[in-house]
Amino acid sequence: MTRERPLLVPAKPDLRRVHLRFDEALIEAREHDTLATALIAAGVLMTSRSPKYRRPRGPYCLSGDCGTCLVRVDGRPNVRSCVTPVREGMRVSSQNSYKPRSLDPTQLVDSLFPRGIDHHHLMVRPRVVNQVMQEFARNLTGYGELPAGVAERRCEYLGHELPVLIIGAGPAGRAAAAALERAGVDHVIVDRHDHAQLRANLEAELAAEFSQPPARLLSSTGVFGIYPGPRAAYPEHRDDRALIGASELDGETERLHEFRPQHLIFAVGSRDPMVPFSNDDLPGIVAARGLIRALRRTDARISGRCVVVGSGPWAAAQRDALDELRDPEAPRVELVAPEEIERAVGGERIEALVCRGRRLSCALLAIAGPPAAAHELAAQAELALRFDGAGFVIVTQDHGRCGALGGTQLWAAGDVCGWLGPAAAARDGQRVAEAVIAALDAAPEPVADARQFAAEAPPQPPPLRERAVVGDTFADEPSDQPSDQPSDQPSDEPGNEPGEPEPQP
Amino acid sequence: MTDRTFVCRCEDVTFTDLEHGLAAGLTTLEELKRYTGFGTGPCQGKECMAAVARELIRRALVEPEALVPFTSRPPIEPVSLGALATAPDPFADPLPSAPYMRSPGDDS
Numbered sequence: 001m002t003r004e005r006p007l008l009v010p011a012k013p014d015l016r017r018v019h020l021r022f023d024e025a026l027i028e029a030r031e032h033d034t035l036a037t038a039l040i041a042a043g044v045l046m047t048s049r050s051p052k053y054r055r056p057r058g059p060y061c062l063s064g065d066c067g068t069c070l071v072r073v074d075g076r077p078n079v080r081s082c083v084t085p086v087r088e089g090m091r092v093s094s095q096n097s098y099k100p101r102s103l104d105p106t107q108l109v110d111s112l113f114p115r116g117i118d119h120h121h122l123m124v125r126p127r128v129v130n131q132v133m134q135e136f137a138r139n140l141t142g143y144g145e146l147p148a149g150v151a152e153r154r155c156e157y158l159g160h161e162l163p164v165l166i167i168g169a170g171p172a173g174r175a176a177a178a179a180l181e182r183a184g185v186d187h188v189i190v191d192r193h194d195h196a197q198l199r200a201n202l203e204a205e206l207a208a209e210f211s212q213p214p215a216r217l218l219s220s221t222g223v224f225g226i227y228p229g230p231r232a233a234y235p236e237h238r239d240d241r242a243l244i245g246a247s248e249l250d251g252e253t254e255r256l257h258e259f260r261p262q263h264l265i266f267a268v269g270s271r272d273p274m275v276p277f278s279n280d281d282l283p284g285i286v287a288a289r290g291l292i293r294a295l296r297r298t299d300a301r302i303s304g305r306c307v308v309v310g311s312g313p314w315a316a317a318q319r320d321a322l323d324e325l326r327d328p329e330a331p332r333v334e335l336v337a338p339e340e341i342e343r344a345v346g347g348e349r350i351e352a353l354v355c356r357g358r359r360l361s362c363a364l365l366a367i368a369g370p371p372a373a374a375h376e377l378a379a380q381a382e383l384a385l386r387f388d389g390a391g392f393v394i395v396t397q398d399h400g401r402c403g404a405l406g407g408t409q410l411w412a413a414g415d416v417c418g419w420l421g422p423a424a425a426a427r428d429g430q431r432v433a434e435a436v437i438a439a440l441d442a443a444p445e446p447v448a449d450a451r452q453f454a455a456e457a458p459p460q461p462p463p464l465r466e467r468a469v470v471g472d473t474f475a476d477e478p479s480d481q482p483s484d485q486p487s488d489q490p491s492d493e494p495g496n497e498p499g500e501p502e503p504q505p
Numbered sequence: 506m507t508d509r510t511f512v513c514r515c516e517d518v519t520f521t522d523l524e525h526g527l528a529a530g531l532t533t534l535e536e537l538k539r540y541t542g543f544g545t546g547p548c549q550g551k552e553c554m555a556a557v558a559r560e561l562i563r564r565a566l567v568e569p570e571a572l573v574p575f576t577s578r579p580p581i582e583p584v585s586l587g588a589l590a591t592a593p594d595p596f597a598d599p600l601p602s603a604p605y606m607r608s609p610g611d612d613s
Binding site: 052053057060061064065067068070078080110111113114116120155157159222223225245246255256258271273274275276278280343347372374375377379380385387391392 | 510516520521522525540542547548551555558559572573579580583585587588590593
C-alpha cells in the first residue's frame with residue numbers, strides 16, 4: 001500500500017474493491033473509480049514529469065481535456081487516466097520520468113535554469129553545441145517511448161448516413177435528443193465519456209428530467225475531426241455532406257465511426273482552462289468542476305483541506321458544491337481570489353498557497369475560472385467564432401443555425417454558444433432541436449432512417465509484437481517469421497478473405 | 506523548486522516566455538503559438554488558449570472582436586492509426602454496401 005495520506009474517502013464503504021499497481025505502489029480503488037480518482041484518493045498526485053523543466057505533474061482537468069495525466073497502462077503509452085475506468089490487476093506506470101520518481105536526476109534542470117530555457121537564444125550557436133543540446137533535450141523529455149507487450153486491440157469501421165447527429169450528451173445534447181426522439185426523427189448522439197461519467201456530469205436539478213440515458217447514445221465515442229466531403233473540391237459535389245470522424249472504445253475493440261449527417265448539432269459544452277499564478281502546475285491543482293464530477297461519479301468525499309481559486313458567482317457556486325462533497329471531519333472549503341495568490345508551494349504535491357502574506361495549507365487546490373466554450377470542432381468547420389471573455393463561442397443566427405459545411409447544416413446549442421448553465425442549456429437544446437425538426441419537415445431527408453455500413457473485410461493493422469527496446473530504438477531487427485501472423489488463424493466469417501477461391505458447387 | 510508561472514503546462518511555456526514573444530512584437534494567438542510553442546502539446550490549446558487570450562486583452566494588445574483562435578486541426582480526441590486504417594478509401598468506395606445489423610441504441 002502507499003504511504004500517502006488518502007485525499008478522498010468513499011461515502012459508502014460497501015463498494016467493491018479493485019486493486020491495481022501504479023509503479024511500485026499497490027493502490028486500492030473502488031469499482032466506479034477512474035484511474036485518476038483512484039490515484040488522487042490514495043494521495044498519489046504525480047503521474048509524470050514535465051517535458052522541459054522536469055517538474056512533477058499530475059491530473060488537472062479530470063475530464064479528458066488536459067494532457068498531464070497521461071500514463072502507461074499495461075504497456076500502452078499516453079492513456080488519459082481521468083477517462084480510464086479501473087480494472088482489477090491493471091499495471092499502470094508513470095510516463096516521462098525515471099524511476100524511482102523522487103530520485104530522478106533530471107529534476108535538477110528546474111534549479112539549473114532559474115531564469116528559464118529560451119530556445120530562441122540558449123545554445124543556438126555554434127551549431128555543434130546546438131546539436132548536442134538538442135540530443136540531450138530529446139533524451140531528457142523521454143517522450144516517444146514505444147509500446148511494450150501491448151494487448152492487441154481489434155479495429156472496426158462503421159459508416160453512418162443519417163438525418164441528425166448530436167455531438168455531446170450534456171444537458172443541451174440530451175434535451176435535443178429527447179425532442180428528436182419524441183418527433184420520431186432518426187438521430188445519433190455521441191459523447192466521449194462513459195455512462196457513469198455522463199450520469200455524474202448531470203447537475204442535480206436535471207437528474208430527474210434525464211434519469212435515463214438517451215435512447216440512441218454512443219458513449220465512450222470521441223469525435224476527433226470534421227471534414228468536408230472527400231469530393232467537395234469538384235463543383236458537382238459541392239453539396240456532398242460533411243464527414244465527421246469519431247473513435248469508440250468498446251472494451252478491447254476500437255471502432256472508427258464515419259458520420260455523414262444532414263444536420264449536425266454541436267452541443268459540446270465548455271472546458272475548464274487554467275488560471276496562471278506562480279507554480280500553477282503542482283500536482284494536486286485540479287479543475288473545480290472536474291473534481292466535483294469525479295466526486296459524484298465515485299460517490300466519494302474530500303478528506304483533506306481543499307481551497308477553491310476563483311472570483312464571482314461561478315467560483316462561489318463551485319466552492320459550495322465542493323463543501324457539500326467534503327467529509328464531515330475535513331475542514332471547510334475556502335475560496336481565494338486569483339489576484340490574492342502570491343504563489344503555490346509544494347513538490348510532488350501541493351502543500352500550501354501563499355496569499356498576501358498568509359499561508360493557507362491545502363492538499364487539493366480547485367481552479368474555478370470561467371468556463372471556456374469547446375470551440376475546436378466548430379473552428380475546423382470554419383464557423384464564425386467570437387471571444388466572450390472566457391473562450392471562443394460559436395456565433396449563431398436565429399434558432400441556433402450557425403452555418404453549413406457542404407450539404408450538412410450546422411447548429412449549435414448550449415454552453416458552446418456562451419455560458420448558460422445546465423437548465424438554460426437544456427432549454428436551448430430543445431429549442432434548437434425543434435428548429436432542426438422544422439428544417440427537416442421543409443426539406444425532408446431522402447431516406448428518413450439512419451443507415452449504417454460496415455466494410456465487408458476491413459483492413460486490420462499489423463499485429464503489435466513485443467520487442468525489446470534499448471534507448472529509442474529496437475534491440476533486434478524485426479523477424480519476418482509468419483508464425484504470429486493473423487492470417488494463420490481461422491477466419492470466423494468464411495468468404496471474407498479476398499483471395500480465397502469460391503467453393504464450386 | 507524554482508517559482509515559475511506556466512501558461513501552457515503541456516509544453517512548459519512560462520509567463521516569461523510569453524512576455525518574450527510579446528516583446529518581439531507578436532500580438533496574435535497564432536504568432537505566439539509559433540514563437541513560444543504554447544498549445545502544441547497533448548491538450549492542443551484546450552487548457553491554455555483562453556489564458557493567453559485573456560492576457561492579450563488585459564494588456565490591451567488586441568480588441569476582443571479582433572481575436573481569433575489559432576488553427577484547430579484533427580485529431581482533437583485520441584484515435585489510433587489502426588482504427589483510421591480500417592476506413593475505406595473514399596474515392597474507390599464512397600460507402601461500403603454491406604448493411605450493418607447493429608443499431609446504435611444497443612450500446613451497453
